[in-house]
Amino acid sequence: MMNFSKYLRFAVVGACALASCKGGPPTATKPGKYSSTTGIEYNTEEGMKVADYKGIPEGPGLVFIEGGRTVLGTQEEDVTMTHDNIERTVTIASFYMDEAEVANIHWLEYLHFVRKDSSEEIYQRALPDTTVWARELSFNDPYVDYYLRYPGFRYFPVVGVSWLQANDYCTWRTSKVNERLASEGDEGGSTPKKKGGLFGKKNKDAGGDAAEGTESGGGTKIAIENGNTLPNYRLPTEAEWEYAAQALIGTQEVGNENQENKRIYPWDGRQVRNPYGKSMGSFLANFKRGRGDYAGIAGSLNDGAMITEYVYAYPPNDYGLYNMSGNVNEWVQDIYRPLSFEDVEDLNPFRRNGFLDPSEKYDKKNYQSLIDDHVRVYKGGSWKDVAYWLSPGTRRFMAEDSATAAIGFRCAMINAGSNK
Template identity: 60%
Template sequence: MICMQKMGTRSIALMLIVLLAATSCSKNKRPTSLKPGKTSSKTGLAYNGKDGFEVKQYKALPAGPDLVYIEGGRFTMGSLEEDVMTRRDNPKRTVSIQSFYMDQTEVANVHYLEYLNAVQRDSSEEFYSKALPDTNVWFNELSFNDSYVTMYLRHPGFRLYPVVGVSWVQANDYCAWRTAAVSQANNTAGAAAAGGKKKKGFSFGKKKKAEGEAVATAEAAAPAPQLRIESGYVMPPYRLPTEAEFEYAAMAMIGTQYSDENQSNSRIYPWDGSTMRQPRGRKQGTMLANFKRGPGDYAGIAGKSNDGAIITQEIRSYPANDNGLYDMAGNVSEWVYDVYRPLSNSDVNDLNSFRRDGYQDDSKNYDTKNANSLVDDKLRVYKGGSWSDVAYWLSPGTRRYMDQDSATAMVGFRCAMIATGSHKE
């Protein structure tokens, strides 16, 4: 009897302790950006009152379709390869990159055709014509690539091959349209959650076609006007990744580190080692990317094709890197946001490095009039190496450039987006 009384007393005591702990936790619960609480921790005034400050609590939006979260950090930017071009434009430098999102894959033909369909319906004929990829990038007087000119973009067999023939300007227009398209779904859900009205219909840059106005401005891609940024349901804009973001995401150094911030090795390519083949496992010896092994060798011999692709290949055909990103080397090179300058790695800030124009290195310093230089503010960087490149260009630290209105069969793109607030799996 005494033993049972002791057990009962002990149980009651444990219950009281649990209740006290729960009460204490609820009182001391830390406010977060997503759940800031009902009152201001600085003034004590209630949020969302009749005359109060509106601070709605909301459920965080999921990342946009196909986006992969890239945790930020420091890394050594620049090439680890010998500077065979002797440009001296990619010296090594330690920089830090804020967390961001990046497309898991390159934008494929089917994705760009979706964009063209929307533009054709909602924009002027002039802008639709400007949005079309240049399919003649496949044409060569001394090659029979004619079938790619007519088939590559639109034939169903090439749907998931990366789009090419797209200029830097066209890639940015796609990013603006995608922002509007994805925001439409979020705005519909957000307006309902915020108690607003659903917006009917959607158009991208719809203007008076009779006037032939060019469209596709950032304003045309803005989210529905009834939702403010403070609502939390406004999608950050899609954009091209910066050069530093692309290089950081491609290197994927998160796969080489120990728990104490030391890294076991650096990387020449988006994978470990100095070779282009799987070093071990069931697929040992197979290629990790498609590229040109040497003069005239785009794929190896029939039956033992080294990478399975004479030209481009379907997205996700080769292993993802440690960030979960596909084709960060090979397949097609990719446009990045930056203007090209030879000394960018030395000049730009060491936090979120980016060169938007010729600041501190004006184009007038370069002799373009006498054809002694190509450098101006319309020259944009592309990275990653392509199906037509030798292995040297597959190293993320290498840099090349091209006019922002130019296009080739070797350059495509993918999108990126800022990561807002904290990230929890």
């Protein structure tokens, strides 16, 4: 005989859930005790497991970038005549971005764990190219030996890092942060642990690699459904980077849906000096003022930095991001194509490959072009660039396995669980 009371109880519970009889409709953080479609109780032998969720955990080093509609593209005269970033209206979803460039101390921490957990070969592959400082006709020798490891340079941006190395760093950082978060959320100690690094366990006998992968990349096994871990750290897309550098949220009036103000740089005005307050007249970025002028004259230095500078130097933009212009250029995810602005979509634009613009169109074999599917965009201008390159709309590219003393990077992350 059918257990009528049991099914009646399910029907009542389901009706109550659908009618929002307790505290309004269910949400991601308050899904309720019972399913609003079947009435079956969650987290029982019969029901589905629904983990407690309080929202995306706080990611170390990140600040929130509220998305929206903007006009991307060159805001300054196109003096290089490339016409590769024509103005167009797009919408960028909210995301997170590092408040400052990845610094030497962060890369040394990365090297520490890679050497601890992985083979010597992988450690060597992770080393920055410190010879990027070496010049035949310049005495930069001290930077070759000291820039990365000397304590005084700890919070200067890491350089000599290729796009491929920066990408590996993002993968490692995701694994390490989520390993910690998953362990903190595992009060009962039931989360399975595995020894070994992200890039493979060190084999002490043979000195080689022994693959030891899990969902988290090698440390703690994690599940997305638990909600206690972060999405991937990654390089920002070009559109995200440019949008964050514009920081037009600082010019927007509450309740006004028109974007009436633009910026040439990540700050107000058409100049590179601070127009306000006690700091009036001081430079707002670390860049090359003119031929042979990297810092100004003694006793009256302009930006005061012959090479790179402290990653928190100069005022942040209106999103709270430091050095989105100057100091070092920054790698972004996109491969380079001169007409990406025509091809990519207008919601979260991104060029991941040669789709619609194959590399065969570019005659690299006969040295008529430098473009292929292994060149990546970098943005922002650096300590050795003139002011033109400080404008967020400017763009350049370089081979993904190359590095210079003027390119670093910062990480970004999606705003998971939100459609904004």
